[in-house]
Amino acid sequence: MGAKTALLVYMNTGVSGAPRMTGNADSERTRALVRRLYPGWEVAGASGCELGDATYPVEGTAYIGSFPGTDITCDRHWMGDYPTRPPQHLIDGSVGRRMVVHWMHSVVDFFAFAVW
Template structure:
C-alpha cells in the first residue's frame, strides 16, 4: 500500500494527546462532519481502522468526532497547495487548531499544514518532479533534522530534493498525531488498527 494519507484533525490542544486519550466517538457529530465535507446528506457505510481510514476510497469520507478532537479523512481534501483549504479549515475549526498531512508514495509527494488562531501558520508541499510547490511560514522544530541534512537522501546522487518527502510526511504524522504509516515506530506511537473511524458516503438522490 505504501504511505498514502489525506487527514485533517481539529483540536483544542495537542492532537497527538487527543488521539491517545480518545474516548467514544459521537456518531451524530461525526455524520454532520462528514456531510459538511461531502456537501451532501451522508449515510454510514461501516467502520475502518485508522490505517485504512487515512486514505479512504474516492467518494468516501471518514469522520470521527471525539471528546478532544475531530478527524476528517478524504482523498478529495488532498491538495498540492494546502493553503487552498484555509477557508474551509477555518470554517470548521471554530477557534481550534487544525493539522493536515497529505501524501502519496506513488509520486513521492508529501504535504502538511498547520492553522492556529484563525490563520495558516505553516504549509509545505513537495515532490521530486515538481520540487517545492508550497513553502509558507517558519520551519517547525520537527523539520530541522531534514533541512539541516540529518535526513538527507543517500545513494541517490541525482535526487531532486534534499530528503524524501515520504520520510518527511511520516515524521509529520508522528509529530502531530502519534502514528506512522511507514518507518520506525517509537514508544509514543499507537497501533492504528486499534482505532476505528466511521466511514460515510453521499446518499444517492433519486
C-alpha cells in the same frame, strides 16, 4: 501502491498534545461535522474502523469521526498541491481549534503538512 494519507484533523489541544480518540466516535457529533464539511452530501453511517485502514479512502468516500476534543476526516477529496490553501469552509470550521493537514503519496514523493 505505496503509502498514502489524506487527513484533516481539528483538535482542542495544541499540536504538542496528542489527539484523544479512544472508544467509538460520537455519532451525533460526527453527523453534524459531516453536514458542516459536506453540505448537501448524503450521509451513510458505517461501523468503526482502524485509523490506519481509513487514511486514504476510495474516491467519493470519506471516513469521519468526532471524538471528545478531536474531529478527524480522512478524505482525498481535499488533497491538493497546496496544503496551505484548503477550501475556506474547512478553515472556518477550525475557529478556536487547531487544524492539522497531513497529505502523503509516496509513489510520487509527495508530502504536505500544515498547521493552523
